[in-house]
Amino acid sequence: MQDEKLSALAAAIADPLAHDPGDAPISISAGLADWMLAQRLSLAFTSYQTGQLIVAGVGPDMRLSFDQQNYARATGLCYDRGRLLVGSMFQIWRLENMLRPGHYANNAFDMALVPRTAHTVGYVDTHELALDADDRIIFVNSRYSCLATIDPVHSFRPVWRPPFISALKPEDRCHLNGLAMDGGRARFVTMAGMSDEKDGWRAERAGGGVVMDVASGETAVRGLTMPHSPRVHDGALWLLDSGRGQIVRADIDSGRCEDIAFCPGFLRGLAFSGNYAIVTVSLAREGRFRDLAIQTGLEEREAEARCGILVVDTRSGRIAHSILLGGRFTEMFDVAVLPGVRNPMTVGPATVEMIGAVSIGDEA
Template sequence: MNTLPPFSCTFSASFADILNNLNCSLAITTYQAGKLIFLSANNEGRVQQLPRDFKRAMGLAIDKNRLAIATENEVIVLGNAPALAATYANKPNYYDHFYVPRTTYYTGAVDLHDMAWDKQGRLCAVNTLFSSLVYINDQYSFEPFWTPPFIDQFASEDYCHLNGMAMKDGAPKYVSMFGATNTAKGWRPQVQTGGLIMDVETNAIVASGLAMPHSPRWINGALYCLLSATGELIKIDTATGNYEVITKHNGFVRGLAVYGDYLFVGLSKNREKASVKRNLPVGTTTMQCGVDIVHLPTATIVASAYYQNSAEEIYDVQIIPDTKCPGVLNHTAATHRNALHTPMVCFWAAEKN
């Protein structure tokens, strides 16, 4: 009996072609497997993946030459130093981007979800445990700057399961949560019907009655969101709160990125041990873990990547533009300590005897 290697994944025929044509790669996180994974298309037209260990990897932010990843207790920022790739001993002259650890912020275990840099260069994050949007910096564990108005106390109680954040014009604009509740995990009893989207600037509820909303995104002048409980990608009318279903997926949808005419949707299998994920409408389908690619102009799923083992869930999906083969080192392996990156030159320090 043949045993599949870890993180075996099946890719539809057009998956690599789409990445090649867009000249981009994907970064995905899975907290269940504790990995950051890069997916890219090689010169032979096949998809290759590069997994790296990051404990309980969740929210991702990618901006120009840097990448931030939320982990169990930390936010780790990596910088892109492609010149290091030329002399990287394991695979010299192989990668066209090369991310190495630059900064670690010790946040504590606060269940950070979505993250993004704003137009002022501040790293914004959804702090689910403290029901707040926060800045990640070197002054505090985290610095809150917005909390839903119905929450009247600041505590680590996950009052409303605030989880997603949509950026508009370089600032947080919309957030998703599971309920307008002000008690510890008060959202759980109505988890499939109590979800809502709020406007951060006005504190107005934009849409309600949603089935476990995640990953709101402002795309081409419109608000999109994922309804995890039903496996749906939706487009929300911010004036009326009504929405239309764009595509339906075979999985617990979470993690949404856009590039060109394509949306990249993260899929997870249902976790029967998680009480809030039992008896979901999407659970009646054959659930997958991976990524679906949606062609937005035609509202069709045109390509998919599904994991056969190792990965059961995806948290975030982000685009790395202008790269065909990105590389990355994590902060736990010793290799990154020898990677020296300066404004003038990059080189690898010699190993000490």
């Protein structure tokens, strides 16, 4: 079974057109460009099913501007001071802004993100990414059920694993998937089930998910359904109870949870701008959500699952803005806010533009 999966992944690398989304229709909510300008931000998001990194900003014509590049099975994102980390099928990429302050690319873009380093970690099913207080990359290694960092010799170096995981084996035992940083250190993780057996989490999809405190190894929140993307924001723990379609806020001390908003789709990726939560939503694999409570939520609201980006006002639970993708886009993964950036662009690692993406640093 695992060999078949790896063979399929290898085929996707060999045939990038298999993941080409083509001219996918995009539906943008009215007023989104004005909101992004008012919030002084742009967005980066990934679709691992199509293998795309997409950045969205506001161009000189005051319209939404999109730029997309191919990163095989693009997953987690982390943005920090002009640097963007991108997880992919077997590498973690570091993109840097090559523009100096006040400079523009093509008279339109105030940020040009160029690949500078690719750390080859192998197929470890990289999920979310972060930089710690020492500027060290920390990533969720789902396949080996641990948090890990990069290593100059080996595929990865484990830095933490759940206390019930007895061995580091490529068995995706608990589906560790989300990481919350706080003060430059790993604070919370999400997992779909507390299993120590190969793919054991699958038997606990409904209600078996938890948030775990990294420092203590204690369970902070229980009874979740396929939780993802924990975040510490505004003094609270936030997470996505993805199997129910809910953005959730939890009290850090008590673990008591409050549903903030229902979103029509499978949730992954969570970022904030003040009182707004930005999330990605995806369609169900194989066209249905099976035994997950999100299906009931959709039926009760007479709604259909969507694929794209939602901006949710956490004060009211209202979906304020959206970017909805069609065509071959069915599954999104992560989203990151680029504060202070109006209109970013990226250069892909296997493009003609990469050949000429040359910038000169200060002389030593």
